[in-house]
Structures are given as C-alpha cells and as structure tokens.
C-alpha cells in the first residue's frame with residue numbers, strides 16, 4: 001500500500017464499465033490481482049483476470065453454521081459480505097517452507113530458496129478486514145522482531161476497499177467499531193451504487209498517493225453532493241442492519257472476572273475442537289513448525305503451517321497438553337480474542353467479521369457466549385459467579 | 396547415513412484387503428530409495444525373498460480375527476524392534492469389525508456352505524489389543540506420503556509429523572469451502588483424524604471418517620447437530636459404523652443411536 005495521505009482529493013465517480021480499466025492498470029504495474037470470485041458454492045478469494053471473474057449478481061445468506069449463495073436481482077459487483085477466505089491466505093500463507101537444507105561430506109548447507117514474491121492487489125477488502133490486516137501488521141511487523149515473509153508481501157500490497165452495501169447475518173463490525181465504512185488502510189475505497197434506472201457506479205475515495213496515481217488514468221468525474229449522500233446513506237443502513245451485536249463495554253475485565261464460569265462447560269459440550277473458527281479468523285496468527293527429512297537423509301526442510309489453540313499439540317509441553325479439555329481450549333481462544341489481546345497488542349483481536357460464527361460447523365457464536373456470561377452477572381452478583389465455577393481444574 | 400548395516404523391514408498381513416501394503420508398492424518413485432536404505436526382508440506382496448528375523452521395523456496390516464492370528468502377532472512382536480500398524484484394520488479392527496456388533500455364528504451360517512471348517516474369533520480387533528504397538532498409522536487406505544514420513548522418521552530417529560487433529564484443519568489450509576456450512580452435507584471431518592489432506596471435502600463430499608477418531612473427538616455434539624439438520628438415526632449409526640466402526644469413540648457414538 002502507498003503512503004497514507006488523508007487530506008486527499010475529493011470523492012469521484014467511477015462508472016461500472018470502467019472497472020476493467022482499473023484492473024488493467026494494476027495488471028500493467030505487475031500486480032497479482034486477487035479478489036472475490038465464485039468457487040465451490042461460496043464467494044472465495046482467488047486470482048482475478050477480468051471484471052467478469054467477480055461474483056456479479058450474487059450474494060450470500062449467512063447465519064451460525066450456515067452459508068448459502070443466492071442470486072441477487074441486480075448485477076452488483078460487491079453485493080455480498082465476507083466469505084470463508086480472508087486476505088491472510090495471501091499475506092500469511094497456510095503452509096510455507098521456511099528453508100531447505102542439504103547434507104553432504106562437508107556438512108549441512110542451507111540452500112538458497114528465495115521465491116520471488118509477486119506484489120498483490122487486493123480487490124474488494126471490507127472494513128472489518130482492513131482492521132484485521134492492521135491487527136496482523138501489529139503482530140508481524142510492529143514488535144521487536146518483524147516477520148520477513150509477511151513484511152515482504154505486505155509492504156507492496158495495493159488495497160482497493162469496498163464499503164459494505166449490506167451486512168451479513170453474522171456481521172457485527174458496528175459493535176467493534178471496525179466498519180462497515182473503510183476509514184483508513186486503503187489505497188482506494190469504493191461505495192457501490194445501483195439505481196433502479198440501471199445506473200451503476202462507484203463513489204471513490206482516495207487513501208494514498210498511489211491510489212490517486214492509479215485513479216488518474218481511469219475515467220472518472222467529480223462526485224455530486226447527492227451521489228456522496230447516497231453513498232453515506234448506504235453505509236448508514238448497513239451499519240443499522242448488523243446480523244449480530246456485541247456489547248464491548250468492560251469486556252476485558254468481564255472475561256477476566258469470569259475465568260471460572262459454568263458457561264465454559266456449556267460451550268465445551270458443543271465445541272468440536274475442530275479449529276475452524278481459528279482458521280477462518282482473519283486475525284488468528286498461530287503456526288506450528290514441522291521439520292522433515294527425506295528417506296535419503298540428505299535433504300531437510302522446515303515448514304511453517306497454520307496452527308490452532310484448539311489442538312492438543314498446541315499446548316503440549318513435557319508431560320502432556322496443558323489444555324486437554326475442550327473447555328480450556330475454547331476459553332483460551334475467546335479470552336484471547338476479546339481480552340488478553342488488548343493487553344498484548346493494544347487492540348481487540350476480534351474485528352467483528354462474523355466468520356467464526358458462520359464457519360463453525362455447530363454454530364457456536366462468540367457474541368452469544370459473551371452475552372450469556374454478561375447476563376449471568378446481571379442476575380447474580382459477580383461473587384456468586386466466581387463461586388459457581390471454582391475448584392475446577394484448568395484442564 | 397553412516398550406518399553400515401541397513402535396517403531390516405518386514406511387512407505382515409492379517410485380516411485385510413492388502414490396500415495398505417499396496418500403498419507401499421505404490422511409492423514407485425520412492426521405492427528405490429526405500430530399497431537402498433532399508434533391507435526389505437519380508438514383504439510377500441512384493442517379493443518371495445524372505446530373510447529371517449529379528450527385524451528393525453515391522454509394518455503390520457490387518458486385524459486379528461482368528462486364534463491362529465492371535466499367536467502369530469505375538470511371535471512377530473517378539474522378533475520386531477519397532478512395530479508399526481498401518482491402516483484402519485490394524486489400528487481399529489477395520490470394516491470386518493462390523494461383526495463385533497452382531498453374533499458371528501449367524502454370519503458364518505449364512506456365508507459358508509460348510510461352516511464347520513470355519514475357525515474364527517467372535518470379534519475383529521486391532522493389533523494394539525494384543526501386543527504393544529510403537530506407532531499407529533491411520534487411514535483406509537493409508538496415505539503413502541505419510542508412510543514415507545513414518546519410515547523416514549524411524550530411520551533417522553525423529554518423531555513422525557503425523558498430527559492427530561481434525562480433517563477441518565487440512566480443509567482450511569488448502570482453502571476448501573466447508574461442505575457442511577456451504578451445502579448442508581453431513582461431514583465427519585470435525586471428529587476425524589487428519590492425514591488424507593481432506594480429499595472428500597475437496598470433491599464436495601462429506602468426510603467418511605476413513606482415518607478414524609481424531610484426538611478428543613466430540614462425536615456427541617456432531618451427531619446432535621446432524622439430527623437437528625434432519626439426518627435420520629439409522630444414518631447416524633451408519634456414518635460412524637464404517638472402516639473404523641470399532642474405534643472407541645465411533646463405536647460408542649453408533650451404539651448410542653441404535654435401537
């Protein structure tokens with residue numbers, strides 16, 4: 001992404017039939033263009049060649065454990081919400097070889113294994129995901145050490161954001177103050193407008209000099225007041241139609257106070273410890289490292305793979321797993337997302353995208369689990385709720 | 396490797412279909428390397444050459460179904476430094492363990508013209524019910540890459556990278572869209588041991604549970620969800636009662652939905 005320059009240009013109008021020009025310009029600059037497209041019964045993120053690869057005229061219906069593609073009655077380019085994939089699959093690949101080595105008479109040699117990383121252009125990034133990218137930036141780039149693979153990918157990424165024209169059944173960005181309007185972290189941001197008379201255009205906001213530079217070569221005109229107003233109305237409506245809500249007041253202390261709570265036993269009965277929630281979460285960053293040798297013993301490789309706090313190996317130390325029970329694993333995950341993350345990185349680890357709710361095979365809902373714990377405090381005094389669950393072993 | 400003597404490998408067959416041994420033969424490219432690093436001392440499916448034990452590694456395919464097999468596995472254990480079981484038959488009793496849920500004499504009288512010649516046990520059981528097993532490699536059939544991984548690990552004295560987590564993690568790593576969530580197709584992936592790289596979901600099918608129960612499988616929650624989605628009791632029984640029917644978690648779950 002280019003340098004942020006917030007006092008940028010006025011909003012402009014880009015006609016839908018000039019969207020291809022935008023893609024072509026990015027291609028000319030040798031970006032690998034990735035964005036939403038139809039695949040395996042969902043809207044996934046993959047390579048885009050032309051505007052026709054977008055899920056034009058499609059939308060999704062989402063609820064806990066359920067996702068269904070549906071036809072829209074218009075030809076919207078971005079008329080859906082976030083799906084099973086997140087942008088982390090590009091910036092933070094699920095499986096990555098860190099190095100390979102060879103052994104011969106003279107010893108052990110690390111082989112040169114530098115893959116040329118193409119720079120990405122992300123098309124259609126939603127506000128929740130902009131926040132998620134920023135969370136991962138903090139984790140991978142802004143600490144004492146930075147992660148070179150992530151950094152190499154991230155630094156050259158072009159981001160075309162889209163303000164959401166609808167909220168999904170599991171979205172709750174409004175509660176987390178992470179959407180639905182893209183406010184920073186993009187090169188260009190669009191609001192898609194479809195009018196009954198068939199007019200179809202985008203209100204474009206520029207976020208960086210790079211964005212401005214690209215836009216310069218795409219036919220556009222200054223936006224009229226009513227067009228800007230129409231875009232604002234869309235975002236306002238989206239913000240008022242969130243499928244889920246989450247009260248965040250005092251959330252860190254709420255969870256710290258309720259480390260022992262019967263609700264954790266309840267969710268443990270339902271939780272499959274399958275790890276889907278962590279895999280789909282755009283902020284989850286845990287990995288495991290596998291060292292492999294081949295049969296000859298002359299080659300070795302080190303691979304990094306997405307891991308999850310829901311596996312037994314994750315907390316395995318000498319003697320066994322620290323979090324052997326489903327209860328301790330779910331509690332670890334949810335408490336990390338909503339509470340300890342704040343101490344660790346200064347922000348919430350949850351951006352309210354709703355993926356963990358939709359893609360949990362048994363519809364476990366982070367907003368509901370939080371609500372139930374909060375509710376119990378309103379009916380019992382906090383002292384009571386501590387008593388109810390204590391003496392339980394942690395694992 | 397500076398080892399002078401190549402480690403001796405033996406492959407043994409009990410009640411099984413040979414599919415897992417075939418996975419070893421199927422390692423075409425790797426087989427030559429295997430042969431140069433390991434002395435294949437007993438592998439009847441591949442060669443008539445039989446070298447006497449003891450063996451460094453024994454790969455055991457198949458389940459124990461006869462009194463004769465009960466004795467034979469003990470002898471094999473005695474002559475093997477490491478004993479690794481391969482496949483659902485050897486690790487869980489296999490599809491033939493369906494007999495464990497019924498009276499075996501009823502089957503014998505239906506299937507065989509002269510039942511008096513049949514000498515069989517009432518149950519089909521995994522090798523680990525009879526002798527100590529050093530490592531269990533799951534799958535019906537096993538994945539040949541995983542077999543190579545286990546052999547390499549044993550050769551070089553390291554731990555095999557065979558994670559016991561869910562198939563879902565494999566699905567997500569490869570970017571496959573969840574068939575349960577996106578199509579409503581029942582899938583055993585959340586309670587099934589990884590290893591196949593989520594082949595079935597990648598073809599839009601639910602996981603059949605070929606690799607058996609994963610670590611800490613919550614089969615009760617998954618079948619509750621299946622019933623809420625309208626899956627019939629008998630279909631839940633059937634889904635847990637396949638190649639790994641007798642693996643503890645699957646066995647209990649199918650029994651819970653019976654009658």
Ligand code: SF4
Pocket residue numbers: 277280281282283337349350351352353354355356357366
């Ligand atoms: S915890 Fe769930 S809702 Fe929050 S960011 Fe992760 S996937 Fe999205």
Ligand code: SF4
Pocket residue numbers: 081082126127128129164166167168171172173174178179180181238352353354
């Ligand atoms: S959570 Fe908000 S920003 Fe994200 S897809 Fe839903 S409405 Fe859009």
Ligand code: SF4
Pocket residue numbers: 270271272273274275276277278310359360361362363364
């Ligand atoms: S909360 Fe849902 S997705 Fe996450 S591990 Fe439990 S069952 Fe799987």
Ligand code: SF4
Pocket residue numbers: 274276361562563564566567572573574575576582583584585593596601602
């Ligand atoms: S398709 Fe099956 S294995 Fe894959 S994520 Fe969904 S439930 Fe898990």
